[in-house]
Amino acid sequence: SYTFWKTQPVPSFEEMAAGKDTIVDGPIKEIDIECVPKEPSPLLEGFEWVTMDLEDSKQIDEVYDLLYNHYVEDQEAMFRFRYSPSFLDWALKAPGWKKDWHVGIRASKSGKLVAFISGIPVRLRVRERVLESSEINFLCVHKKLRSKRLAPVLIKEITRRCYVDGIFQAVYTVGSLLPTPVSxxxxxxxxxxxxxxxxxxxxxxxxxxxxxxxxxxxxxxxxxxxxxxxxxxxxxxxxxxxxxxxxxxxxxxxxxxxxxxxxxxxxxxxxxxxxxxxxxxxxxxxxxxxxxxxxxxxxxxxxxxxxxxxxxxxxxxxxxxxxxxxxxxxxxxxxxxxxxxxxxxxxxxxxxxxxxxxxxxxxxxxxxxxxxxxxxxxxxxxxxxxxxxxxxxxxxxxxxxx
Ligand code: YNC
Ligand code: MG
The missing domain is CATH 3.40.630.30 (Gcn5-related N-acetyltransferase (GNAT))
Structure with a gap:
């Protein structure tokens, strides 16, 4: 398991547990911008990459609708987060926001938005060091497209876009356990x-x-x-x-x-x-x-x-x-x-x-x-x-x- 996450520059559970007192803080891998692909990788037949324009309230509403129907639920599927359009406008257009970091996938035929992931720039201090990083949030895939390994594709695409902009670190929060939480x-x-x-x-x-x-x-x-x-x-x-x-x-x-x-x-x-x-x-x-x-x-x-x-x-x-x-x-x-x-x-x-x-x-x-x-x-x-x-x-x- 963790077949995707094992390929990513994140510490393994073992490394984190063993290194509690010995880990020296720092980047895991050097990124050479020259080697970062200029274009997204191809998607499944019938789907296409889009950059959402969140200055257009209709497109904010599209993200709202996707999340309203498909975003995070509790274990028993009784409640689902309902981020309002006003909230999304606020959370996704923080100072220095980049349109390129509002990434969607549409179904080619219908044009319907079926997946989303976003980043905003954030200066993050980890102990004494300040990292120019991105904060990744609102990863969401339509329920009918689950378990098709689309999430790794979205994560790789937002990573590519961050790298292209010279941002090599990110912070994110998730309810489920992945390798490896820092807190x-x-x-x-x-x-x-x-x-x-x-x-x-x-x-x-x-x-x-x-x-x-x-x-x-x-x-x-x-x-x-x-x-x-x-x-x-x-x-x-x-x-x-x-x-x-x-x-x-x-x-x-x-x-x-x-x-x-x-x-x-x-x-x-x-x-x-x-x-x-x-x-x-x-x-x-x-x-x-x-x-x-x-x-x-x-x-x-x-x-x-x-x-x-x-x-x-x-x-x-x-x-x-x-x-x-x-x-x-x-x-x-x-x-x-x-x-x-x-x-x-x-x-x-x-x-x-x-x-x-x-x-x-x-x-x-x-x-x-x-x-x-x-x-x-x-x-x-x-x-x-x-x-x-x-x-x-x-x-x-x-x-x-x-
Ligand atoms: C998740 N939430 O482990 P392995 S939180 C990260 N964050 O990979 P598939 C996740 N990874 O284990 P599905 C994840 N959920 O094989 C699953 N994964 O290595 C991993 N839910 O992909 C998972 N929103 O496409 C596995 O799964 C692989 O179809 C499986 O899609 C997942 O926003 C998801 O909870 C979450 O919409 C999109 O279930 C879908 O199930 C869904 O087959 C409801 O994916 C909504 C929901 C997540 C909210 C969030 C933070 C996301 C952080 C992503 C990581 C960012 C890394 C930094 C990138 C920038 C780098 C720079 C610079
Ligand atoms: Mg999927």
């Missing part, structure tokens, strides 16, 4: 609308509990409690970028944010049809200094074949940072994060979300239990392409788009 996180879920989550069988009724007890368990106050908490404004940007950059230095794997990238991800000014990201700051009422921020994004899941509920509205914790992280006082950090995330839950409830999700990354373990998140059954593995790196005990950032 692994678990999903945690915090019910907001427990009754609905129970109705759609997302949340079980724990043995020995009652519906009423569950509803009370997840009840939240009507108002946030952190003094000075408010929506982020343009005037906060410089302070918050600086805060986030300092905060992320504590992690072994993190995106290096420029101000432009920060604005794109955390403070988009063009208001889309559907709001994608929410960002709040805390302005200390006495000093007027911004001391904390947090953000979450909106990603629904379709409830497959349910009569009453079409989808679950999920908020995903995105980036955050707090000055208390630099005090060296673990207790202070823990207390602060718990207050902030409790307020994030309250705000997510006001915005009509049913559930609030987070991974075991950043400083999240400090609040997951106390804020009544429960472990989900999914893991998310983090991978690097053409870069060998010892496992990352120091934590990772929040690029948590599955």
């Amino acid at each position: 692994t996180c678990r999903y945690f879920h915090r019910s907001i609308n427990w009754e609905k989550l129970y109705d759609v069988k997302f949340s079980p009724l724990p043995h020995g509990s009652t519906k009423q007890r569950q509803i009370i368990r997840y009840k939240l106050p009507d108002q946030t409690s952190t003094p000075g908490l408010r929506e982020m404004e343009a005037k906060d940007i410089d302070t918050v970028v600086d805060l986030l950059q300092r905060y992320l230095k504590r992690m072994d794997l993190a995106q290096e944010f420029s101000t432009e990238e920060f604005k794109h991800w955390m403070f988009p000014t063009e208001k889309p049809k559907e709001q994608v990201v929410w960002t709040y700051v805390v302005e200390d009422p006495s000093t007027k200094k911004v001391t904390d921020f947090f953000s979450f994004y909106n990603l629904e899941s379709t409830v497959i074949g349910h009569k009453k509920h079409e989808s679950i509205k999920a908020a995903y914790l995105f980036y955050y940072a707090t000055e208390t992280a630099f005090t060296g006082k673990e207790d202070a950090l823990k207390t602060r994060l718990n207050s902030l995330i409790k307020d994030a839950l309250i705000l997510a409830k006001k915005a009509d979300f049913d559930v609030f999700n987070a991974l075991t990354l950043l400083d999240n373990p400090y609040f997951l239990e106390e804020q009544r998140f429960g472990a989900g059954d999914g893991s998310l593995h983090y991978y690097l392409y053409n870069y060998r790196a010892a496992p990352l005990p120091g934590g990772i950032d929040a690029r948590n788009q599955p």
Whole structure:
């Protein structure tokens, strides 16, 4: 098995396990641009390569439709991610985005989009080294074309396009196990609308509990409690970028944010049809200094074949940072994060979300239990392409788009 992955510049399971303490970080293979093919390799008869034009909203809708019907589901096929067109517009047109990295396959006759893979440029720091890399996401093959080895063909094509542009490393996250994760996180879920989550069988009724007890368990106050908490404004940007950059230095794997990238991800000014990201700051009422921020994004899941509920509205914790992280006082950090995330839950409830999700990354373990998140059954593995790196005990950032 792993007949494809064995041919790729990724560490084997054996190498990674044996080399835990001895692996020296660095590229696996040198790429000679001269030797990179100028054209894609031929496809199965009846299919053709296309570069999607995501400045055309009709083509965003085509990607949306493909993913809406064929993208990631849970093990029991009860839920499927439903990235909105506004979300895709945001996620695929990050600063420096390249049209060439939005790769599709169409059926020649009908013109129908049947497969997709994408990359965006990202400056990724692995410990002390910064890699100009691509972040690969939204790999999807139509259900009728599964198990025909199309996925390796798509992966090879996006790799070729990255190489052509002089990008030789990539980062990607996948729910399933491939050779070889550099880090692994678990999903945690915090019910907001427990009754609905129970109705759609997302949340079980724990043995020995009652519906009423569950509803009370997840009840939240009507108002946030952190003094000075408010929506982020343009005037906060410089302070918050600086805060986030300092905060992320504590992690072994993190995106290096420029101000432009920060604005794109955390403070988009063009208001889309559907709001994608929410960002709040805390302005200390006495000093007027911004001391904390947090953000979450909106990603629904379709409830497959349910009569009453079409989808679950999920908020995903995105980036955050707090000055208390630099005090060296673990207790202070823990207390602060718990207050902030409790307020994030309250705000997510006001915005009509049913559930609030987070991974075991950043400083999240400090609040997951106390804020009544429960472990989900999914893991998310983090991978690097053409870069060998010892496992990352120091934590990772929040690029948590599955
Ligand atoms: C996957 N998700 O192991 P072996 S995540 C990578 N990522 O290869 P076939 C995957 N590889 O084991 P199917 C993968 N899923 O023989 C499968 N594979 O070595 C490997 N699902 O191919 C698999 N989206 O075409 C095997 O499988 C080979 O028809 C089998 O297609 C797979 O976006 C898939 O989960 C996932 O649409 C497309 O099942 C299909 O099943 C599907 O016969 C639902 O493929 C949606 C879904 C995946 C979400 C994601 C990140 C993708 C990362 C790809 C790797 C990028 C590497 C870096 C490239 C740039 C380099 C530079 C610079
Ligand atoms: Mg296939």
